[in-house]
Amino acid sequence: MKCMKSTLLNSVIALLFVVIGVSCDSEPAGVSLKESLDKGVKELNAAVDKIKTSADFQLLSQNDESAATGMAKAPAFSEWYFMPNDTVMITLDKVVGIYDYSWQRVKTNNPYYRFFTKTGESEYMIVRLPVQKVRHPAAMFWHQKADTALTNNFEAKVTDYYVFRNRKAGNEYRLTSDFSIDNAQIGSLTELSSRNKVNGYNASSVYTLASGYTVSRTENSGDTAVSAYAISEGDKILYEEKMTSVRLTDKKIRYREKTYSLTVGNVKIVRNLKPESMDSAQVYLNGVLQTNSKVEIIVIQPDSLNQCLTHATRDLKITLDDGTSTTLKTLMNETIDGIQQIFRSVQQARFTTDIIDRIAWNIYSRKK
Numbered sequence: 001m002k003c004m005k006s007t008l009l010n011s012v013i014a015l016l017f018v019v020i021g022v023s024c025d026s027e028p029a030g031v032s033l034k035e036s037l038d039k040g041v042k043e044l045n046a047a048v049d050k051i052k053t054s055a056d057f058q059l060l061s062q063n064d065e066s067a068a069t070g071m072a073k074a075p076a077f078s079e080w081y082f083m084p085n086d087t088v089m090i091t092l093d094k095v096v097g098i099y100d101y102s103w104q105r106v107k108t109n110n111p112y113y114r115f116f117t118k119t120g121e122s123e124y125m126i127v128r129l130p131v132q133k134v135r136h137p138a139a140m141f142w143h144q145k146a147d148t149a150l151t152n153n154f155e156a157k158v159t160d161y162y163v164f165r166n167r168k169a170g171n172e173y174r175l176t177s178d179f180s181i182d183n184a185q186i187g188s189l190t191e192l193s194s195r196n197k198v199n200g201y202n203a204s205s206v207y208t209l210a211s212g213y214t215v216s217r218t219e220n221s222g223d224t225a226v227s228a229y230a231i232s233e234g235d236k237i238l239y240e241e242k243m244t245s246v247r248l249t250d251k252k253i254r255y256r257e258k259t260y261s262l263t264v265g266n267v268k269i270v271r272n273l274k275p276e277s278m279d280s281a282q283v284y285l286n287g288v289l290q291t292n293s294k295v296e297i298i299v300i301q302p303d304s305l306n307q308c309l310t311h312a313t314r315d316l317k318i319t320l321d322d323g324t325s326t327t328l329k330t331l332m333n334e335t336i337d338g339i340q341q342i343f344r345s346v347q348q349a350r351f352t353t354d355i356i357d358r359i360a361w362n363i364y365s366r367k368k
Contacts, residue, residue: 040264048335051342092158124159189353191353226242312329
């Protein structure tokens with residue numbers, strides 16, 4: 001009997017801890033929509049500042065003109081843009097190994113210097129180079145006297161790699177890589193893309209930083225086009241904007257928006273398409289519809305095909321439960337600019353993937 005009472009008591013205590021835990025994770029009862037929205041914006045603003053100023057994000061998302069100049073001097077640059085008549089397919093098993101940055105001249109018909117040499121075996125593709133060359137890519141393919149003092153302390157560990165190219169069938173690209181400096185993890189990147197006549201264009205990028213933040217972008221252009229942008233910390237979504245659009249036969253208007261949602265912290269705004277027109281957007285707080293609040297979509301650039309807050313082509317005017325109104329652009333202020341900067345960097349980032357692609361192409365072309 002004592003054993004049964006003890007078991008029952010332990011169960012009650014355990015249940016109590018669960019309830020307390022849930023209560024701690026959610027906002028206290030009675031928190032207004034405005035208070036919750038202000039809190040979500042404050043958390044998002046702090047995250048945006050940390051992300052865009054962090055050394056790891058700046059390194060992985062490098063997209064300045066010097067990076068492009070450096071890449072233009074890479075060996076086999078023209079081969080990537082020349083589509084041969086036969087099919088090109090490069091899989092991870094064809095390019096595995098450890099490749100170190102060096103200044104060894106390769107005597108071939110190619111007038112370039114090859115700066116990466118295979119130094120070991122691995123089940124993955126591991127690329128090592130000085131972090132100084134990553135920060136200043138324009139100098140990567142130029143030998144300087146001071147380079148002899150550099151060490152290959154930046155590492156890209158590619159755990160998944162796939163390239164398929166064919167004139168008729170289209171192309172597909174897949175890359176997953178972890179990054180580290182002096183053996184300390186700084187983040188990871190997953191890139192997926194495909195393009196063909198049937199399904200159009202599909203692309204997604206996911207940056208996971210060592211700080212715990214994740215930045216993701218998804219876009220495609222099929223009959224139902226999907227676009228999504230998200231910033232999260234662990235499992236918590238700090239910002240997410242999603243929209244789907246359907247293709248129209250009217251040549252002047254390629255797509256019509258079908259669904260739209262914007263999440264900032266615990267506040268979610270949703271707008272759905274009805275056969276005759278778009279419903280006015282609805283506001284949810286912790287999943288509960290706020291019947292005394294409403295949202296008006298403000299179009300800033302009517303000619304833009306990508307109507308969203310992330311690209312500053314639209315704004316949202318929110319009438320709060322206390323009757324006052326504000327726009328997200330006013331409420332978020334400089335945070336919007338920071339979000340735009342982050343996703344612009346993610347979309348245009350080419351440095352790290354270009355380095356890996358150049359090495360993979362050289363290995364593939366030599367083995368053919």
